[in-house]
Each structure stands twice: as C-alpha cells, then as structure tokens.
Amino acid sequence: MPHPSPSRLVVLVSGSGTNLQALLDACADPAYGAEVVAxxxxxxxxxxxxxxxxxxxxxxxxxxxxxxxxxxxxxxxxETVAEHRPDLVISAGFMKLLGPDFLARFGGRVLNTHPALSPSFPGMHGPAEALAHGVKVTGCTLFVVDEGVDTGPIVAQAAVEVLDDDDVETLHERIKVSERQLLVDTIGRMAREGFTIDNRKVRIG
Incomplete structure (x- = not known):
C-alpha cells in the first residue's frame, strides 16, 4: 500500500553522515515521500x-x-527510537550490530547498506576482499537487517566495475557513491509505494 503521508525515517550514524546528508537532501523535496524525524x-x-x-x-x-x-x-x-514512531529505521554507517530487543521492535523495517554484492564478502572488509579475490564486478547492497551479519533479505543492489588499477580506497570510494544513490532512490520508492517481504523476497509497490 502506498504511504498516505511522508514516511518517518530515523537514521542511525557513527561517523561523517554522508548517507544521512544524501537522505536529508532528498527529503527536502516534498515529492520524495519521506522525512528524517530523528x-x-x-x-x-x-x-x-x-x-x-x-x-x-x-x-x-x-x-x-x-x-x-x-x-x-x-x-x-x-526505546528512544520508538519515541519518534519511525516507519523505517536506516542504519547509515552505524557501526554497531542491533540486538534482539531492537529487532523485535522494528524487525522488517530496519535497512542497512553493505559495500559488496551480498551474499559475497560480508563483514567489515567487503571492498578489500573483492579486490583480493580478483572479481571484475562488485557493488553495494541495500538489505533488511536481521540477526546475522549482512544476511538479511536483499532490497536492491547496484554493480560497480573493478578497474585494473583500483586499490581498496579508490574502489571503496566509487562503491560509496553508488551506495548513496541506491539508498536514496530505494528508500524513496519504499516510502512512496510501500513494500512487502515474503520469505526472502522484498517487493516494492
């Protein structure tokens, strides 16, 4: 079901907040369909x-x-997140694993990004592991958070080509650019059109 009013987003951060800023910029347009409330x-x-x-x-x-x-x-x-009545909780560079209490409260509505094409290269070092493995294409994944590490149902993915002269820093930087775009585009669609999760299949609209 489409959401009748702007979807309420609570965004969790641990650092510079570039993904948060991308969402704030998108939410400035009323047509985007979401607002960051905390x-x-x-x-x-x-x-x-x-x-x-x-x-x-x-x-x-x-x-x-x-x-x-x-x-x-x-x-x-x-408890604090609940006070803001979120429709979606966005883990945007939030470097802590959310526990059972949090997921029991917001399960199915917590989204995170990963700098690899899941299920490949889970964990903290996705770009480095992709480079070491010699893959020609890696990318980023937006997924619904579950109890595992980068194991939740996949919402959207974007591919990023690995260049011959890439090092970890250059590859990760291009992945982050793609990740921000994927996050903004997909959260907007989820906010405007609604979404369902059936087993591991996430459908928007």
Whole structure:
C-alpha cells in the first residue's frame, strides 16, 4: 500500500553522515515521500550529529560503554527510537550490530547498506576482499537487517566495475557513491509505494 503521508525515517550514524546528508537532501523535496524525524548515534562529537543539528532535526546519543550490558544499550536505543514512531529505521554507517530487543521492535523495517554484492564478502572488509579475490564486478547492497551479519533479505543492489588499477580506497570510494544513490532512490520508492517481504523476497509497490 502506498504511504498516505511522508514516511518517518530515523537514521542511525557513527561517523561523517554522508548517507544521512544524501537522505536529508532528498527529503527536502516534498515529492520524495519521506522525512528524517530523528538521528541517533553511538558516539559523541561526530559530523553526522552536526548535520542533524544544522538541519534542526532531533538527535540523541547512546554509547555502549555507558551501559553495564550490551542488552541494556540495545533496549535503551529501541526505546528512544520508538519515541519518534519511525516507519523505517536506516542504519547509515552505524557501526554497531542491533540486538534482539531492537529487532523485535522494528524487525522488517530496519535497512542497512553493505559495500559488496551480498551474499559475497560480508563483514567489515567487503571492498578489500573483492579486490583480493580478483572479481571484475562488485557493488553495494541495500538489505533488511536481521540477526546475522549482512544476511538479511536483499532490497536492491547496484554493480560497480573493478578497474585494473583500483586499490581498496579508490574502489571503496566509487562503491560509496553508488551506495548513496541506491539508498536514496530505494528508500524513496519504499516510502512512496510501500513494500512487502515474503520469505526472502522484498517487493516494492
């Protein structure tokens, strides 16, 4: 079902927030169909939070080290995100795995990107592993977060050619450009047209 009003996005960040900025820029157009209603982080003093501040968007920080147990952090994060009534939660360079409490609350509505064509090269070093493996094409994946590491249902993918003179940095930079475009385009479609998940098949519209 298409969404009658703008979809509410809560964006989680850990660093510079370039994906967040791409979403903020897209949301400035009313036709995009979504709005960022809050930004959350696991660290203080990052550019991602400064971007939220400049845009006048509510933001919050939950640091893992401020909690006795990881599960308490996960619960607190879920509680704070819930206060903003998100339709979608976007993990945009958020470098923490979301736990069972969070996924029980928002499962099927949490999206993340990965700098490889899943299921290839999961984890932190997708571009480096693609380069080491000698693949000619890699890319990026937008997926629905589940309990695994980069294992959730795939929403969209984009291919990026590996050039003969690529190093990890140049390849990763081109993947990130493609990743931002994929994120913005797909989140907009999901916001405007709605989506369903049937087993592992994600259908938009």
């Amino acid at each position: 930004v959350g982080a696991d660290r203080d003093g990052i550019e991602g939070l400064a971007r939220a501040e400049r845009a006048g968007i509510p933001h919050f920080v939950h640091r893992v080290k401020d909690f006795d147990q990881r599960s308490e952090w996960d619960h607190a994060l879920a």
